[in-house]
Amino acid sequence: MSLAPADFDYVRTLVRDEAAIVVEPGKSYLVESRLAPVARRHGLQTIDRLVQQLRRGSPRLRDEVVEAMTTNETSFFRDVHPFTSLEERVIPELMQRRAARRQLVFWSAACSSGQEPYSVAMLLREKFPQLASWNVRIVASDISAEMLGRAAAGRFSQLEVNRGLPARYLAKYFQREGAEWQISDEIRRMVEFRAVNLIQPWPRMPPVDVLLLRNVLIYFDHGTKREILARCRQTLQPDGFLFLGAPETTLNVDPAFDRVQHGQTICYQLKSATGTGQGCTK
Numbered sequence: 001m002s003l004a005p006a007d008f009d010y011v012r013t014l015v016r017d018e019a020a021i022v023v024e025p026g027k028s029y030l031v032e033s034r035l036a037p038v039a040r041r042h043g044l045q046t047i048d049r050l051v052q053q054l055r056r057g058s059p060r061l062r063d064e065v066v067e068a069m070t071t072n073e074t075s076f077f078r079d080v081h082p083f084t085s086l087e088e089r090v091i092p093e094l095m096q097r098r099a100a101r102r103q104l105v106f107w108s109a110a111c112s113s114g115q116e117p118y119s120v121a122m123l124l125r126e127k128f129p130q131l132a133s134w135n136v137r138i139v140a141s142d143i144s145a146e147m148l149g150r151a152a153a154g155r156f157s158q159l160e161v162n163r164g165l166p167a168r169y170l171a172k173y174f175q176r177e178g179a180e181w182q183i184s185d186e187i188r189r190m191v192e193f194r195a196v197n198l199i200q201p202w203p204r205m206p207p208v209d210v211l212l213l214r215n216v217l218i219y220f221d222h223g224t225k226r227e228i229l230a231r232c233r234q235t236l237q238p239d240g241f242l243f244l245g246a247p248e249t250t251l252n253v254d255p256a257f258d259r260v261q262h263g264q265t266i267c268y269q270l271k272s273a274t275g276t277g278q279g280c281t282k
Contacts, residue, residue, distance in 0.1 A: 003028045003035075007051040011035070011065065014054065018066045019143060020199040020224040034068045067144040071219065074112040076164040077119045078214070082243055085265035086120070086210070087127050090241050094209050095128070097239065103135040107208045107235070109198065110216040111140035114151025114191070115160070118183060120212075121190040122169055137206065141196035152193045154183035198228055207237045215245035222253065229254040233270060242268040 003011075008028045015021045023031065032047060039050040042061070053061055077083050094104060108117040117140035124131055124138075142148050161170055161181050174181040196202060198216065211232055217225050232242055233256055242257065243265075244250070250257040250268050257268040 003032050003047050003051075007048055010051055010055070011069070014062065015066055015069045018062065019070065019197065020221070021069060021219045022221055023069070031069070035065060038064050038068050063145070067146055070144055070147075072112040072144065072147055073215070074115045076115045076161070076169075077166075078116065078164060079246065080164070081264040082212075082214070082267075083119060083123055085262045085267065087123060089262045090210065090267070091124075091128060094241075095131070098134075098209070102133070104131070104137070104210075105206050105208045106136075106138045106210045107205065107212065108138070108140040109196070109211060109213045111142050111151055111193070112144075112147050113156075113160070114140065114147075114154065114193075115156075115164070116140070116212060116214070117151075117191045118154070118187055119164075120210075121187045122173055124190070125173075125187065126169075136190070138191045139205065139208075140191050140193050142193075143195070143197045145195060148193050148195060151191075152188075154188040155180045156183070157181075198231075199224060202231055202235065205235055207240070208235050209237050209240045210243070211236055211240065212243045214243055215248070217244060217248045225253050229257070233257075236270065238270060239273040240269070244268065 005028075008031055011031050012023045015023055035047050035050060038061075039045075039047050041064075042050065042053070044050050044053070050061075050065075054065060091104075098104060106117070106120050108120065111117050117138050120138055124136065140151060142151070155177070156174075157180055161174065170181070173184045173187050175184070176182075194203065199220075213228075213232065217228065220228065229250055233254070236242060242250075244267075246266075249259070249266075251259065256270055258271050258273075260267055260269055
């Protein structure tokens with residue numbers, strides 16, 4: 001299913017306009033591999049015909065194409081060290097500062113099939129049982145309705161639970177159902193899922209203590225990164241923590257953030273917070 005140059009440019013523009021995802025020139029092979037299953041699902045023999053349908057203005061097909069072009073790579077406790085930082089430094093500090101109010105808000109802002117927010121939920125259950133009496137919200141969002149449906153169902157393949165999930169967590173919080181593993185209702189109820197397109201207006205959120213926006217900014221151009229980080233500033237608590245992916249940074253994008261470090265983990269806080277000596281070690 002080869003893609004004509006004009007159709008490749010059309011898809012690139014569509015994905016950029018709808019999701020701010022930048023598809024570089026010369027990556028028609030990526031578009032072909034992502035859209036071939038969509039074409040087959042609609043009974044279309046070629047991607048050219050799929051693009052013809054797109055040009056006719058089908059909102060449903062447009063959404064499917066944008067979802068197909070969205071990267072959904074994730075795993076439980078991905079990269080490990082950010083969760084170590086949450087356990088050893090970030091959550092204990094936040095608990096101390098929020099002791100009077102007894103409320104914490106976490107937001108996994110590109111949750112894909114749910115492994116990240118469920119990892120946070122299991123971490124809280126295992127390491128901070130005292131939070132059971134607090135008002136703790138774990139909000140998880142994604143642009144993909146398909147991924148959100150999978151995440152909310154809490155069902156994972158053997159391959160998915162083999163990637164990063166400690167064996168004792170699998171035994172404690174999952175039940176085997178046929179070829180899949182079902183996460184426990186106890187953990188599933190801790191996470192609230194909602195659809196959010198990061199380049200469109202964000203929904204009203206309570207002030208967020210920990211914002212996980214990992215491995216998302218790499219797909220956007222400089223201007224879009226700047227806009228999203230500006231929204232992060234408006235959403236975070238003044239002393240909240242922003243976690244980005246390893247190849248991502250606020251440096252030369254948003255000067256309002258300071259890069260702060262704990263062990264192997266790089267996170268970010270507003271300069272007003274780091275200026276008072278709060279947060280990770282600079």
